[in-house]
Amino acid sequence: MDLANKKEQVKDFFSGLVKPSGSAATNTNTQAFWAIVRKEFTDNLRSWRIIILLLIILLTSFGSLYTAVTTISDTLENAEEVDQIGQSYLFLTIFTTSDGTLPSFITFVGFLGPLFGIALGFDAISSERSRGTLSRLMAHPIPRDSVLNAKFVSALLLNTILFFSLGFLVTALGILLLGIPPTGEEFTRIVCFLLLCIVYIAFWLNLAILFSTVFKNSATAALSGIAVWLFFNVFYSIIVRLFSNSLLNPESITDPTQVVDHQETILNLMRLSPNHLFNESTTILLSPTVRSLGPLTMEQTAGAVVSPLPLSQSLLLIWPQLTGLIAATMICFAIAYILFMRQEIRTN
Amino acid sequence: MTASIIEINDVTKQYDEQYAVNQLSLSIPRGEIFGLLGPNGAGKTTTILMLLGLIEPTNGSIHVCGFDSIRNPIDVKRRVGYLPDNLGFYHHMTGFENLLYTAELNNISREIAEKRAYDLLEKVNLSESAHKKTGKYSRGMKQRLGLADVLIKNPEIIILDEPTLGIDPEGVRELLHLIKTLNKEEGITVLLSSHQLHQVQQICDRVGVFVEGKLLAEGNITELARQLFKQDTFVTVVQASPLKEELMKKIRQTDYVTNVKKNGNELEVYSKQDISSVISQLIIKSGAKLYQLTNKHFGLDEIYHRYFEGREQHGSR
Known part of the structure; x- marks a missing residue:
């Protein structure tokens, strides 16, 4: 659903680029809308903070790719049966393996992605306000929501382009360095993973846009965004762990089913964090051998064939996580939208 | 419409x-x-x-x-x-x-x-x-x-x-x-x-x-x-010498004049209508020398200022 939409938008965007604007006076609103998108897109591309973040993301991903490839080649040389390689989704491991010196690609993306999202969105509205351009912008014949929508679309577009090109670059380099092409399923998994990244970053982007509508000051918006990110990245798991210590205290547990219950409570608590949802989803997508996200009883595993999950099953497993992430994204955007529609345009 | x-x-x-x-x-x-x-x-x-x-x-x-x-x-x-x-x-x-x-x-x-x-x-x-x-x-x-x-x-x-x-x-x-x-x-x-x-x-x-x-x-x-002042709409500023009491009296008695203020050689005549020609005639007839005669129009500044003066007196704020 998301993909189709985005494709449509991209198509519109490029047709808007090719066609000289102003040729049709009928479609006024969309034209002005794409004018804003275009401007925001170039602004983002030109701004130093995005360039710096892009460079960092590029450097780290190539670094992690390099370590992954060296690790994989070492294991490949030691592997005896070549047949097994095809079945074990070796290609996907370039995204997940590391030799301990540098974190893996997914760790980097999970770490820098939110920062990238926040950097794209934190001054969306507040900077227009503080520069005094908002009232000028609103005095033009465009609906009020176009401004917010266009900012979101342009940031999402940049995000999509960046992550697809990054993902495909890493894939291409992986093929060159390893000499193994990815299978069709592996490729689909990579695409799914990239889409997941985009949704995840879109969440942080929308959170930042929300903060930028709430706070008049860009710096406040940026700091609040980073604070939320830090909280979920570092402190949330610590808090949950503290809580789980008391919950999983062996002295208070009498029944094995209680252990499972408590484990699931803790897991669900963890899942309130978007970071955790993202981590779970990437693990399932890129490591098909992981078969479940929760505890499994012996009865459930009895009779199971030890083999990687097919893609459809993996997707089914992360469906709730994905829905949750998209829902969180939408909620943030909806709140920002409502707030913005009701806000005073006045500069002071 | x-x-x-x-x-x-x-x-x-x-x-x-x-x-x-x-x-x-x-x-x-x-x-x-x-x-x-x-x-x-x-x-x-x-x-x-x-x-x-x-x-x-x-x-x-x-x-x-x-x-x-x-x-x-x-x-x-x-x-x-x-x-x-x-x-x-x-x-x-x-x-x-x-x-x-x-x-x-x-x-x-x-x-x-x-x-x-x-x-x-x-x-x-x-x-x-x-x-x-x-x-x-x-x-x-x-x-x-x-x-x-x-x-x-x-x-x-x-x-x-x-x-x-x-x-x-x-x-x-x-x-x-x-x-x-x-x-x-x-x-x-x-x-x-x-x-x-x-x-x-x-x-x-x-x-x-x-x-x-x-x-x-x-x-x-x-x-x-x-609209704002109802009266004292026109102010004529006159510079003449000598400004004798007799002359002042005559000016005061002219139609439409509401107030006259003397300030050295300068007179400020407040009136309901433009009476500058009458005043100049009076001065010349009295034998005094007329140096300057200007109609002071009410600028917005004054309108504004006087309006707010009044408002403060009414204590509406």
Whole structure:
């Protein structure tokens, strides 16, 4: 659903680029809308903070790719049966393996992605306000929501382009360095993973846009965004762990089913964090051998064939996580939208 | 209806308990320069934003160019150019690029936009700085660029919110001249708000005095004075010597004179009508030498000042 939409938008965007604007006076609103998108897109591309973040993301991903490839080649040389390689989704491991010196690609993306999202969105509205351009912008014949929508679309577009090109670059380099092409399923998994990244970053982007509508000051918006990110990245798991210590205290547990219950409570608590949802989803997508996200009883595993999950099953497993992430994204955007529609345009 | 391009009918805007605009009715005919005058926080900007449909009034109706501002803000905004008081530009873009972006938002094709942008930059005297980043513009330059920005969509009405704020006197003179020219040559209706009275006075056909959300009086400067003061409308300043008591008495007894003040060789004669010719005759007949005789018109400054003096005495604030 998301993909189709985005494709449509991209198509519109490029047709808007090719066609000289102003040729049709009928479609006024969309034209002005794409004018804003275009401007925001170039602004983002030109701004130093995005360039710096892009460079960092590029450097780290190539670094992690390099370590992954060296690790994989070492294991490949030691592997005896070549047949097994095809079945074990070796290609996907370039995204997940590391030799301990540098974190893996997914760790980097999970770490820098939110920062990238926040950097794209934190001054969306507040900077227009503080520069005094908002009232000028609103005095033009465009609906009020176009401004917010266009900012979101342009940031999402940049995000999509960046992550697809990054993902495909890493894939291409992986093929060159390893000499193994990815299978069709592996490729689909990579695409799914990239889409997941985009949704995840879109969440942080929308959170930042929300903060930028709430706070008049860009710096406040940026700091609040980073604070939320830090909280979920570092402190949330610590808090949950503290809580789980008391919950999983062996002295208070009498029944094995209680252990499972408590484990699931803790897991669900963890899942309130978007970071955790993202981590779970990437693990399932890129490591098909992981078969479940929760505890499994012996009865459930009895009779199971030890083999990687097919893609459809993996997707089914992360469906709730994905829905949750998209829902969180939408909620943030909806709140920002409502707030913005009701806000005073006045500069002071 | 055909004559007036802006129609405000009984408009009220309430924020919580406070009235920002209170039962305002105003109509502005096409081709006029109308000055909205009032102290800070009188509701001028609120009124302007309501005209553009950016703020919804609590009550009342607004029609601009025949369109309902509440229902059809986009149609209104297509025909109205608005220069906000705290205007800003995208400072990483040049003045020219800023204009092109505005043109794009108004669906003007690129070729026309480029041509018009150059023309307008020429008109506002910014041709040399056209390709400089707006971040480096001075306040006056920004204001002039703002005017070009407003004009690029070929508006029927331009609304200027405090256009002269923070510009040096020469800049103000140029800007006002520019506004006047636009009004004369292209027939653009101008609505400008200000608290700088003598500037408004220079170019406005009509003025509305706005205090605490209410329009106290409207009309041209003389009408305003009459509305606000009822008497003492004319002041004649006379310099003559010698000023004998006899002469003073005669002047006091002249028709319409309400008050005479003496200050050295200078006389200030307050009257209900223009009586300068009578006074000059009196002085010459008495044998005194007349050096100077001027009719002091009530400027908005005085109107304003006297109005507020009165208000403070009434203790309404």
